[in-house]
Amino acid sequence: MNPSLRQSMNEYYDERAAEFDEIYTLGKPPGTVTDPELYKKEARSLAHLVRVHCRGSILDIPCGTGYWLQFYAANCSAITLVDQSENMLREGREKARKHGVEPITTFVEADALEVPLEDRSFDTVLVGFFLSHVTDSQIALFFNTLRNLLKPDGRMLILDSNWTRYRGSRPKEGTTLRTLNDGRKFEIYKRYFEGTDFDRMSETCGMDFTVRHDGKLYLGVTGTLRD
């Protein structure tokens, strides 16, 4: 991905931090809203997956505002929140405080593709809506890192955008303009997945994937290390 596109995406998310959760809580995604209730319902389905699959020492990467923390906090003994955005991490700190887990939470401002963390230290790695912003080669690099960070019996939970007819006329992959509530526009790279894409990625990522939620808008996929 070219550096200026990456820079634009990083700025976009940093500037969007204060309004980011609206997609989950108000069903208000950037771009055309088809049906807010659908977004909210799908977010609840993903929250259920987070409750069921996230436990122990968790790495939430990249964490954004830490929206999913409220659903895994009670199951986790240690929490690591990673994001490139200072504003997102500030929101994440607020969530950790609100849910009483700040003392067991570590905040890391870093590039998720080159994250400086200890090998084999996580029971769970949560990857929410990140793979859809990176290219195939970046995904391979990312999984190379994550495989080392997971404990041998660890588990990954991936949440991302599903490629379905509810996406309307959007392309499956490409650059697109996103608009903030105040009207500022940013170019970003966005792709959508189907469950079968994870079969294809299984080999290159060294993981066995299982689709747990195949919804109208979102996908939830667990991954374990391949033998």
Ligand SMILES: C[S@@+](CC[C@H](N)C(=O)[O-])C[C@H]1O[C@@H](n2cnc3c(N)ncnc32)[C@H](O)[C@@H]1O
């Ligand atoms: C769509 S948000 C998802 C946030 C959260 N995981 C969720 O599911 O709500 C994408 C996040 O990825 C972060 N991000 C994008 N590229 C990154 C990178 N290379 N390293 C670290 N964070 C990155 C952005 O700052 C943003 O917070």
